[in-house]
Amino acid sequence: METKTKKILKVMHVVCWVLFVGVCLKTGALIFSFVVSLTSSAIAAHNLYRGLDLSALYANQLPHYVTLVSLVIAIWGLQAFLVYLVLRIFAKINFMHPFSADIAELVSRISYVALIIGFSTLMVYHYADWINAKLTHLPNLQAYLTGGAEFVLLGMIIFVIAQVFKRGIEIQTENELTV
Amino acid sequence: MPIIVNLDVMMAKRKMSLNELSTKVDLTLANLSILKTGKAKAVRFSTLEAICKVLECQPGDLLEYQETKE
Numbered sequence: 001m002e003t004k005t006k007k008i009l010k011v012m013h014v015v016c017w018v019l020f021v022g023v024c025l026k027t028g029a030l031i032f033s034f035v036v037s038l039t040s041s042a043i044a045a046h047n048l049y050r051g052l053d054l055s056a057l058y059a060n061q062l063p064h065y066v067t068l069v070s071l072v073i074a075i076w077g078l079q080a081f082l083v084y085l086v087l088r089i090f091a092k093i094n095f096m097h098p099f100s101a102d103i104a105e106l107v108s109r110i111s112y113v114a115l116i117i118g119f120s121t122l123m124v125y126h127y128a129d130w131i132n133a134k135l136t137h138l139p140n141l142q143a144y145l146t147g148g149a150e151f152v153l154l155g156m157i158i159f160v161i162a163q164v165f166k167r168g169i170e171i172q173t174e175n176e177l178t179v
Numbered sequence: 180m181p182i183i184v185n186l187d188v189m190m191a192k193r194k195m196s197l198n199e200l201s202t203k204v205d206l207t208l209a210n211l212s213i214l215k216t217g218k219a220k221a222v223r224f225s226t227l228e229a230i231c232k233v234l235e236c237q238p239g240d241l242l243e244y245q246e247t248k249e
Binding site for chain 1: 206210211213214218219220221222223226
């Protein structure tokens, strides 16, 4: 493999690690302030994560507050899991023999997770929209729930790639078992 | 797989070891083992020709079709 490609992959590996730590911290911070808002101080709902203010929802509709924040935590957690799967690919891949069943499984799992994230984000976005219109005004939540359609598109593209990858492995296995 | 490879039967009839066959047909032991254990997905005509020549048999002596219930 070319040295340039190797360098790019190394940089991507580092970027993935940074991304993974970042998303984990983001999710952890939200979980922490969510738990604090429910157990000790309602003030935490004023700034759950970098300006995310759901204090009005907390004060008026606690069940919706719990549901909404739990869904956002789940989505962010899934995003962290997605990056973790990419990191596992980096850890497992062998560029001398890149087509292995493990990698194919990881690629197809990435596509499923991306699709789940995309559809969940779209769903939660509309849920927040509904709360905004019917129950309580949520000033800045939508900004934290963007990218749903992009994740769906990403998931679909990776799903197709995963199927091609699987077929490639089948052909490779058949070739290896031809005497 | 409904196709059975009777390589071991023919080898026993000709009193030939896998090592000897491997040398005579110029195939690796690993590949012959794949063929013998029935793991092979396909056999090249050239391989079949070489094996038939060495074991003095017909392709039908090596391959057999057995219907399996799905």
